[in-house]
Amino acid sequence: DTGxxxxxxxxxxxxxxxxxxxxxxISEHNRxxxxxxxxxxxxxxxxxxxxxxxxxxxxxxxxxxxxERPKGSFSTLEIQRTEQGDSAMYLCASSSGLAGSLDEQFxxxxxxxxxx
Amino acid sequence: KxxxxxxxxxxxxxxxEFITINxxxxxxxxxxxWLQQHPGGGIVSLFMLSSGKKKHGRLIATINIQExxxxxxxxxxxxxxxxxxxxAVSPTGNQFYFGTGTSLTVIP
Numbered sequence: 001d002t003g004x005x006x007x008x009x010x011x012x013x014x015x016x017x018x019x020x021x022x023x024x025x026i027s028e029h030n031r032x033x034x035x036x037x038x039x040x041x042x043x044x045x046x047x048x049x050x051x052x053x054x055x056x057x058x059x060x061x062x063x064x065x066x067x068e069r070p071k072g073s074f075s076t077l078e079i080q081r082t083e084q085g086d087s088a089m090y091l092c093a094s095s096s097g098l099a100g101s102l103d104e105q106f107x108x109x110x111x112x113x114x115x116x
Numbered sequence: 117k118x119x120x121x122x123x124x125x126x127x128x129x130x131x132x133e134f135i136t137i138n139x140x141x142x143x144x145x146x147x148x149x150w151l152q153q154h155p156g157g158g159i160v161s162l163f164m165l166s167s168g169k170k171k172h173g174r175l176i177a178t179i180n181i182q183e184x185x186x187x188x189x190x191x192x193x194x195x196x197x198x199x200x201x202x203x204a205v206s207p208t209g210n211q212f213y214f215g216t217g218t219s220l221t222v223i224p
Contacts, residue, residue: 037157045212055210058211093159104161105149107158
């Protein structure tokens with residue numbers, strides 16, 4: 001399967017713990033996006049990478065959140081000191097970066113986080 | 117403040133009906149995307165539009181840039197079309213604003 005993969009698919013953690021999610025984009029894709037989706041809502045943009053450079057971050061991304069894409073391939077999203085409000089589906093998407101705003105984004109299956 | 121508004125929020129249709137989902141946005145955009153999300157979370161990109169109209173099978177998407185409005189039409193709807201349809205706009209190509217989605221149920 002050469003689509004976008006995310007790991008883990010589900011994560012249950014206690015409030016205050018740190019969690020890290022991984023996203024493996026389609027191999028030749030330069031752009032990688034992280035989104036958060038809560039129940040009944042559309043996805044919310046969190047951050048975006050062009051290769052290894054993090055080019056844009058949403059105001060939603062508090063200082064407890066950090067994302068990296070060290071070699072321009074896979075990316076990690078870490079949440080420190082989790083809060084119950086962090087419970088959501090975290091989605092990753094990638095695109096080739098060749099067509100600018102008309103790039104098709106390919107989404108991963110998401111990581112569902114539950115903070116108890 | 118929602119940059120993207122969709123209507124209706126929920127839609128139930130009989131199999132075979134023609135369906136229209138609307139999207140209005142308030143920001144200048146370089147592209148508009150229609151996405152389909154099935155239960156369990158998987159999202160698939162259906163269309164990307166910067167002008168005019170696109171057709172793929174039974175799906176048609178239109179956009180009116182001046183009116184900041186787009187519609188997604190499904191002809192001859194089928195139960196397998198049941199999903200959440202999400203409109204997303206991109207001002208720059210780097211950041212996306214999403215609507216809350218339209219939940220469609222097609223009854224056999």
